[in-house]
Amino acid sequence: MREQAEKRQTGFILMQARMRAWTRPVARVVGKLQSFARTLARFAAAIYVAGAARVRSTAITWIGLYERADAILRFDIHQRIQHFLMMSSFMTLAVTGLPQKFFELNASQNFISFLGGLESVQYIHRFAAYVMMVSCAYHLLYLINTLILRKNLGPLRMLPGLKDITDLRQTVLYWLGFVDKGPEFGRYTYLEKFDYWAVFWGIFIMGGSGLILMLPVLATRLIPGMFVPVAHAAHSDEAILAIGWIAIVHILRAHFWPGIFPFNTAIFTGWVSHKRYEEEHPLEYQQIMRKKQSKRQAEVLKAEAAE
Amino acid sequence: MDKRQKVSEHLQGPDAFGALQQKMVTLERGKMVKSRYWQGILFLALVLGLAFLFPAVSYAQTPIDQQSQQCVACHQSSGIDFSLPSGEKVKAFLDVKNFRNSLHSQLACQSCHQDKKAFPHEKFQAQNLREYRAAASQACQTCHNDGNNSWTSSVHGLARQKGNVQAAVCADCHDAHATAPPSVSRMATSNCRTCHEKVTDSYQDSVHGKAALQGNKKAATCASCHSEDAKVHTMVPTADLVSLTQKSNIPLLCARCHTKAQESYKSTLHGRAWRLGKHDEFPTCIDCHGSYGVQTAHGAESALKPEKLGETCARCHTGADANFASGWMGHEEPSPKHFQIVWVTEKMFFYLTTITLAGGLLIVELDLLRWWTDKRKGNRKQ
Numbered sequence: 001m002r003e004q005a006e007k008r009q010t011g012f013i014l015m016q017a018r019m020r021a022w023t024r025p026v027a028r029v030v031g032k033l034q035s036f037a038r039t040l041a042r043f044a045a046a047i048y049v050a051g052a053a054r055v056r057s058t059a060i061t062w063i064g065l066y067e068r069a070d071a072i073l074r075f076d077i078h079q080r081i082q083h084f085l086m087m088s089s090f091m092t093l094a095v096t097g098l099p100q101k102f103f104e105l106n107a108s109q110n111f112i113s114f115l116g117g118l119e120s121v122q123y124i125h126r127f128a129a130y131v132m133m134v135s136c137a138y139h140l141l142y143l144i145n146t147l148i149l150r151k152n153l154g155p156l157r158m159l160p161g162l163k164d165i166t167d168l169r170q171t172v173l174y175w176l177g178f179v180d181k182g183p184e185f186g187r188y189t190y191l192e193k194f195d196y197w198a199v200f201w202g203i204f205i206m207g208g209s210g211l212i213l214m215l216p217v218l219a220t221r222l223i224p225g226m227f228v229p230v231a232h233a234a235h236s237d238e239a240i241l242a243i244g245w246i247a248i249v250h251i252l253r254a255h256f257w258p259g260i261f262p263f264n265t266a267i268f269t270g271w272v273s274h275k276r277y278e279e280e281h282p283l284e285y286q287q288i289m290r291k292k293q294s295k296r297q298a299e300v301l302k303a304e305a306a307e
Numbered sequence: 308m309d310k311r312q313k314v315s316e317h318l319q320g321p322d323a324f325g326a327l328q329q330k331m332v333t334l335e336r337g338k339m340v341k342s343r344y345w346q347g348i349l350f351l352a353l354v355l356g357l358a359f360l361f362p363a364v365s366y367a368q369t370p371i372d373q374q375s376q377q378c379v380a381c382h383q384s385s386g387i388d389f390s391l392p393s394g395e396k397v398k399a400f401l402d403v404k405n406f407r408n409s410l411h412s413q414l415a416c417q418s419c420h421q422d423k424k425a426f427p428h429e430k431f432q433a434q435n436l437r438e439y440r441a442a443a444s445q446a447c448q449t450c451h452n453d454g455n456n457s458w459t460s461s462v463h464g465l466a467r468q469k470g471n472v473q474a475a476v477c478a479d480c481h482d483a484h485a486t487a488p489p490s491v492s493r494m495a496t497s498n499c500r501t502c503h504e505k506v507t508d509s510y511q512d513s514v515h516g517k518a519a520l521q522g523n524k525k526a527a528t529c530a531s532c533h534s535e536d537a538k539v540h541t542m543v544p545t546a547d548l549v550s551l552t553q554k555s556n557i558p559l560l561c562a563r564c565h566t567k568a569q570e571s572y573k574s575t576l577h578g579r580a581w582r583l584g585k586h587d588e589f590p591t592c593i594d595c596h597g598s599y600g601v602q603t604a605h606g607a608e609s610a611l612k613p614e615k616l617g618e619t620c621a622r623c624h625t626g627a628d629a630n631f632a633s634g635w636m637g638h639e640e641p642s643p644k645h646f647q648i649v650w651v652t653e654k655m656f657f658y659l660t661t662i663t664l665a666g667g668l669l670i671v672e673l674d675l676l677r678w679w680t681d682k683r684k685g686n687r688k689q
Binding site for chain 2 (some may be wrong): 040047109111113116118119121172174175176177191217220221224226229230232233234237238241244245248249252253258
């Protein structure tokens with residue numbers, strides 16, 4: 001009796017296993033489809049719960065299409081995307097480039113083998129470089145669009161002028177205690193301008209020399225062979241300059257600063273509070289407020305005229 | 308010439324390369340000489356003891372025993388060669404003079420030729436010369452069994468184990484009746500050349516080969532690259548990961564003599580690719596300088612002469628020409644005399660970076676100091 005029962009059970013288990021062997025590949029595909037459908041349903045539910053209007057309003061806030069009473073939009077969505085692309089690609093380039101420069105350190109050798117050897121590190125480095133080039137091209141197209149097509153001369157405020165020299169002079173005097181007050185800045189301070197133009201110069205040096213190093217045979221069809229070691233020297237030294245400047249001045253002054261720490265949200269959300277705007281860029285703030293007031297007055301006049 | 312002197316001379320072999328290797332070899336040689344020394348003393352004591360017992364043996368003044376003298380009676384005359392079933396001839400002639408001077412002069416014939424006890428001799432089982440030599444080499448194992456350092460674990464022994472009958476056995480390189488110390492000329496012109504003709508020929512034309520054959524004891528021989536301690540019996544297959552001739556180990560191998568060159572190789576882009584482990588795509592020393600037929604960079608036959616450099620680069624950098632090659636700085640750092648433009652670029656960037664970063668640091672520091680002073684005085688709310 002018992003033996004028979006055991007036999008039957010074993011037979012059942014065997015049969016089950018055989019069936020599973022047939023159904024498993026089908027079940028796997030079905031399971032994947034199911035999980036995909038489940039994810040879709042969850043997204044739909046989340047949007048439904050949050051409310052389509054709220055999602056839309058969040059998007060509009062991020063793009064900066066509406067006005068906030070407590071803050072002023074300092075950077076539009078294009079500038080923020082450009083900064084994000086630049087920031088992420090710069091960090092990747094630094095992280096994958098430094099171990100290649102200081103290849104004799106054990107730490108860099110370990111890091112490179114952790115990432116899968118020199119080949120994959122170079123692959124990541126080049127991918128990040130393409131991202132940086134894309135962000136550079138995006139910025140140039142953005143400039144053309146803003147300056148020429150939309151005839152908005154705002155970006156020209158980035159050009160260095162006489163005021164920057166007098167600002168720097170007054171700042172130094174203020175730091176040393178000869179003057180009671182620092183200078184009043186416009187749209188961009190002299191340090192922000194330096195940051196911008198350093199990147200502008202750096203991206204051409206780094207991109208150009210990097211392309212020469214990536215395609216040396218092609219490059220030497222056009223330029224003397226001597227420029228390959230020159231490009232190597234330039235690429236590796238300019239990188240140190242860029243990383244040093246970003247790490248010491250940009251990160252400290254723009255992000256790790258009293259009142260701003262741990263990081264400056266202006267470049268990520270685009271919004272800066274009235275208080276901070278007035279403090280950091282008083283001349284531009286006054287301009288904006290004047291413009292807003294005149295706009296409001298015009299609206300009021302329009303409304304009165306309509307009545 | 309007494310025996311100890313002979314033994315130590317025999318053991319000297321091809322000179323060691325590199326300080327480390329020299330040290331290793333001397334240590335090992337010391338050990339071996341010591342053990343051989345004691346073996347010699349024991350052997351002498353035995354011979355002297357026997358000599359007192361059997362005056363007839365000592366009288367002969369030659370260690371070959373009576374039975375061996377019987378062998379010599381026939382085998383000292385030439386023209387007694389015999390042929391194998393394959394048609395190859397085996398020499399049965401013994402040059403007694405050479406044999407007396409050899410290290411085996413103390414041995415009786417039958418201590419090696421154990422199957423030749425009766426006359427007429429038993430027939431050979433070997434079908435051809437390869438089989439005959441392999442069978443003859445079996446006898447060497449009786450005394451020369453050095454464990455891990457033996458032929459068995461070397462490239463030849465391993466190949467034999469895998470069934471390669473062409474792999475060299477003892478008798479291929481050593482003549483048991485006239486054992487001479489190994490020398491580079493024997494390796495490059497006869498022993499290794501018997502099978503490895505192509506590479507030994509290009510070796511003979513290389514800087515290594517030319518110097519070694521002229522008697523320069525520091526020049527690399529076959530064994531100095533193919534084995535850890537410059538001995539033929541410890542040679543390992545190139546495919547072996549521990550082998551110094553394996554691709555990723557080549558820079559270490561060459562650095563055993565060319566220390567400076569390896570240092571500068573490491574700082575080049577090629578050396579970085581090697582150090583950082585780019586799989587199989589990095590060029591090592593031999594890819595540019597040549598392996599067996601290695602030449603100096605500026606030699607007459609060198610592939611690194613400015614006229615030929617473009618072709619050499621094009622081996623890896625497809626499509627490279629002389630203009631591409633003109634950008635190669637060699638194993639030298641840029642200086643005002645060598646690649647001035649690179650040197651100027653480096654200097655320019657050095658000063659630019661230093662001044663800019665120092666200025667930036669000063670700005671941040673002063674700004675922070677002002678903020679702190681203001682805060683302390685209560686001029687600022689934050």
